[in-house]
Structures are given as C-alpha cells and as structure tokens.
Amino acid sequence: MTAHLTVAIGGLLISIHSDNREFIAMLEQRYGNFVRQTQAGIRLEVEIVEPRAVGDPEEDLHVNFESGCWMMRRGDFLACWDPASGRGAVRQSAYPYAIDSVMRIIHSLMLARSGGFLLHAASAMCGGHAVLLSGVSGAGKTTIARLAPPEVTLLSDEISYVRRGANGYMAFGTPFAGELGVSGEDVSAPLSALYFLAKAPHNQLRPIAPAAAARMLLRNILFFAADPILVQELFRSACQFAARVPAHELCFRPDAEVWRLIA
Amino acid sequence: MSELYVRPIRDIAARMLGEEVIVMAVRDSRVFSLNPTASAIWSGADGVTPLREIVARRVACEFEVDADAAYQDAVALVEELAREGILQISDGPIPE
Numbered sequence: 001m002t003a004h005l006t007v008a009i010g011g012l013l014i015s016i017h018s019d020n021r022e023f024i025a026m027l028e029q030r031y032g033n034f035v036r037q038t039q040a041g042i043r044l045e046v047e048i049v050e051p052r053a054v055g056d057p058e059e060d061l062h063v064n065f066e067s068g069c070w071m072m073r074r075g076d077f078l079a080c081w082d083p084a085s086g087r088g089a090v091r092q093s094a095y096p097y098a099i100d101s102v103m104r105i106i107h108s109l110m111l112a113r114s115g116g117f118l119l120h121a122a123s124a125m126c127g128g129h130a131v132l133l134s135g136v137s138g139a140g141k142t143t144i145a146r147l148a149p150p151e152v153t154l155l156s157d158e159i160s161y162v163r164r165g166a167n168g169y170m171a172f173g174t175p176f177a178g179e180l181g182v183s184g185e186d187v188s189a190p191l192s193a194l195y196f197l198a199k200a201p202h203n204q205l206r207p208i209a210p211a212a213a214a215r216m217l218l219r220n221i222l223f224f225a226a227d228p229i230l231v232q233e234l235f236r237s238a239c240q241f242a243a244r245v246p247a248h249e250l251c252f253r254p255d256a257e258v259w260r261l262i263a
Numbered sequence: 264m265s266e267l268y269v270r271p272i273r274d275i276a277a278r279m280l281g282e283e284v285i286v287m288a289v290r291d292s293r294v295f296s297l298n299p300t301a302s303a304i305w306s307g308a309d310g311v312t313p314l315r316e317i318v319a320r321r322v323a324c325e326f327e328v329d330a331d332a333a334y335q336d337a338v339a340l341v342e343e344l345a346r347e348g349i350l351q352i353s354d355g356p357i358p359e
Contacts, residue, residue, distance in 0.1 A: 211283035211296050218287065218294050228274065228289045235276040235287045243280055 013041025115164035123160035130171035135197035200251035213247035270310030310357035
C-alpha cells in the first residue's frame with residue numbers, strides 16, 4: 001500500500017505518492033506547515049531507487065515538452081508530468097532535493113502561464129504587505145533574512161513565489177530553504193516592493209527604473225524549460241511586474257538597521 | 264545611395280518600459296536594454312521604412328541632432344544589433 005502527502009505552495013496542491021513510507025515521512029517533516037490532508041491537485045507517483053539506477057549523476061537539468069508531457073531529467077532524477085491529466089511519475093533516490101526540484105519545475109511551468117514566477121530572492125511579510133529581496137548567490141539573501149526583526153514573517157530566504165492576481169501581485173511562502181535552513185511560513189501578502197541586494201559598507205536605497213528592473217529580474221527568475229512560448233510569457237510577466245512594482249537597489253551592511261529601510 | 268532596411272528577427276520578445284525598450288533573445292534568453300535613441304530606431308524597424316527615414320523622423324527631430332551624424336550612429340547601432348542576432352539588415356525591404 002502506498003503512502004502519500006500533499007504539499008500546498010502558492011495555492012497549488014501537489015500530492016506525492018510512494019510505496020516507500022520512510023520517504024513520505026521524511027517529506028512530511030521537511031514540508032511541515034505546507035502539508036495538507038487531501039489528495040487533490042497534481043499527482044506524482046515517486047519510485048525510489050538506488051542512486052546509480054537513475055542515470056549519470058553528473059547530468060545537468062533538461063526540461064522538454066514531448067508528446068504532451070513535460071520530461072525532466074537531471075543526474076539525480078527522471079520525471080515526466082502530463083499537464084492535461086495533472087499526473088506524473090518520478091524516479092529518484094531517497095533524498096529530498098530531487099523531489100524539491102521536480103516540484104519547483106512544475107510550479108515554474110504553471111506560474112509562467114499565469115503571469116507569475118519563482119525568483120531567486122528572500123521574501124518577507126511586514127505590516128500586511130510583502131517585499132522581495134533578490135540577488136544571486138552571495139548577494140546577501142540569507143544575511144538579510146537572518147537580520148529580520150521579530151515582527152517580520154519570513155516567506156523564504158532563497159526562492160520566492162510570486163503570483164499575479166486580479167488586484168496586483170502576491171508573494172507566498174515556500175518551504176524551499178537556502179543557507180538559513182529554515183522553511184518559510186505558509187502565508188501570503190500583496191507585494192509592495194522589489195529590492196535588489198548588494199553588500200556595502202553602508203545602507204542605501206536607490207530607485208531602479210522599470211527597464212533596468214526588468215533586466216535584473218529576468219536574470220534572477222528561475223525557469224528551466226527550453227520552451228520558446230513560455231520564455232516569451234516569462235519575459236512579458238517580468239516586464240509587467242517591473243512596470244507595476246517599485247524596484248530599488250538596496251546596498252546594505254550586515255546590521256539589523258537595514259530593515260528600517262525596508263519595513 | 265543604397266538604403267538599409269531593418270526588422271527584428273522572429274525569435275525575440277521586446278517591450279517598451281519607460282523610454283527604453285528591452286529585448287530578449289528567446290533562443291538563449293539573452294537580454295538587451297536599448298537607450299532612448301536606440302529604442303526609437305527599434306520601434307521604427309518595420310522592415311519597409313528605410314533606416315535613413317526612421318532616423319530622420321524618430322531621432323533627428325526628437326533628439327535635436329544632426330541627421331547625417333545620427334544616421335552614421337544608427338548604422339553602427341543596427342550592425343551591432345545584427346551581430347548580436349536580434350535584428351535583420353537588408354538593402355531591400357524585409358517581408359514579415
């Protein structure tokens with residue numbers, strides 16, 4: 001008999017089924033507050049195999065649409081997902097990073113069609129609104145997340161979830177943790193600002209024009225599929241977002257004072 | 264004097280944001296940001312209007328610069344964008 005759990009991120013439910021109960025129990029712990037007691041939404045059947053049975057461990061990620069299914073493969077997993085039926089299958093070893101990646105790919109594909117995206121960014125909720133703190137590795141996402149004052153709710157220190165709604169953009173918490181090793185909270189809030197992080201000897205905030213913001217945003221959006229139509233959708237989404245949400249460069253030193261500029 | 268005609272290639276996405284056009288090459292996701300002058304030329308690059316006319320109408324008047332000098336700069340610009348693989352240049356009109 002198979003075990004399962006359902007993970008809800010950004011309102012999208014993904015049910016993960018496996019006959020390996022230990023694996024499902026590990027995911028329950030990992031995804032914590034994002035686990036739901038339902039089987040609705042996308043359904044993934046996960047087959048747990050020995051690492052060497054998956055493929056070449058050095059293989060880079062490939063995501064392609066073939067015969068109605070998204071085919072995903074990397075050194076540590078093989079997966080396919082049929083967006084029409086919502087069903088998919090994953091073959092991986094019993095560690096969580098592979099299923100993390102498969103879920104992120106599925107989310108990025110779903111978001112690309114609806115004006116949203118996953119972003120390399122910390123995100124936080126303060127005073128009823130959310131902010132994105134974006135940057136490449138080393139820009140300071142984890143540092144600034146660690147410096148957040150107690151009244152700030154962390155949505156993620158690594159991968160932020162942005163959805164377009166009828167009244168603007170919303171940020172959602174994700175369980176995908178970065179160096180901080182802490183899952184975000186399962187909450188959402190309307191987005192009020194986007195900050196691009198840069199470490200500096202002093203704190204400074206500088207507005208960024210929409211064109212530059214769109215360019216920087218495109219650099220930091222997570223997207224994996226070699227699909228021209230979705231890439232164009234993503235480009236359009238980034239431009240719309242940059243035209244609507246104020247963007248700033250946030251130069252900061254590792255000191256909690258920086259949150260006075262944000263919150 | 265032969266005319267030059269310019270048109271963006273098919274596999275790009277472009278959008279005006281403020282006074283600048285940003286362009287993405289869909290094949291490899293490279294992103295370009297064009298300054299206001301380059302954006303004016305890009306916006307007029309319909310494949311049927313000669314580059315000289317685009318410059319005269321959209322650059323020389325708008326930015327109050329000498330038309331001949333602006334044209335030379337425009338030729339250098341479109342050649343650069345062609346080298347980047349996001350714009351086609353031809354000595355005849357370029358059909359859609």
